[in-house]
Amino acid sequence: MMVGNLQAKPCNECQAPIIWPRSARSGTATPLDAQPSPRGNVALYERGSGTQIAAVLTPRAAAGYRAAGQPTYLHHAVSCPFAARWNKGAARAEGRS
Ligand SMILES: [Zn+2]
Numbered sequence: 001m002m003v004g005n006l007q008a009k010p011c012n013e014c015q016a017p018i019i020w021p022r023s024a025r026s027g028t029a030t031p032l033d034a035q036p037s038p039r040g041n042v043a044l045y046e047r048g049s050g051t052q053i054a055a056v057l058t059p060r061a062a063a064g065y066r067a068a069g070q071p072t073y074l075h076h077a078v079s080c081p082f083a084a085r086w087n088k089g090a091a092r093a094e095g096r097s
Contacts, residue, residue: 001034004044004052008034013082019073021052030054031076040072 001008001017008017017034021044032042032054041062047053054073057065062072077083 003034004046005050006052011076011080011082013085014080016076016080018076019052021054024053024055032073033076033079036071037074037079038066038072040074042073042075043070044073 003019004021006019006021008019010016011018011031018031019034020029020031022028023030030042032044033040041057041059042054043057043062043065045053045055057072065072077086080086
């Protein structure tokens, strides 16, 4: 499964397909559910030579995206049933691409 030019990869804990765009704010790789969500508060856009960027939206902006037919995404920490296991691994996980 591809999202933009990102290949979805299974979460290490729950095997759900996730994508790793760069955070607009910090530049670090950020795990998002590959499947768009009606509860999503993250938009994806492309910067420069195809780098996928994840930008956190306000609820109002997220609703506007969806109203315009644009997908919104959820951070995988929100939907992962095993997010609590990430804790100490988070720094390492962010180094994955
Ligand atoms: Zn997971």
